[in-house]
Amino acid sequence: MKMVLVLFLLVSLALSSCFFEVSIAGSALLVHGLYGIADFCDSKCAVRCSKAGVQDRCLKYCGICCEKCHCVPSGTFGHKDECPCYRDMKNSKGKSKCP
Template identity: 65%
Template structure:
């Protein structure tokens, strides 16, 4: 009788671990044909957190089919998709 709750707890734990590992998996890199590396290099040229800026810019660029605002201070309205991507806290995802 005690093994049924233990088995259910074990299965629930394994499901939780697999879902957490799926969340933490790295984001796919943007398609190289979109020119994201150069666009993000330009966008993040004046960032104090360049590595982080390049990472998130690349993610956003890939999701937005290569659309990245044209300069470090360009308005995000140039790329509505880039502008509208939000993180789980509701703040801008894209630099």
């Protein structure tokens, strides 16, 4: 009985994470269609860079990454798994390009 419950919880967790990613992408596309990519990126990058030490640099690189990837991870730090394109962009030195 415990094994069935554990299996059920794992399956439901996996399914819910798939729907979560789809809902994030869907809301981003809706915003792009209504306001344009620049407004979307500006608002998301303002949140992402709100606690950055060097704000203008953070906003610049976040904007570049957002326009190319059409997404910005939530919060001010981390959560880059929400946007694989954003996470995987590298600079010429092999470090993460996106803040």
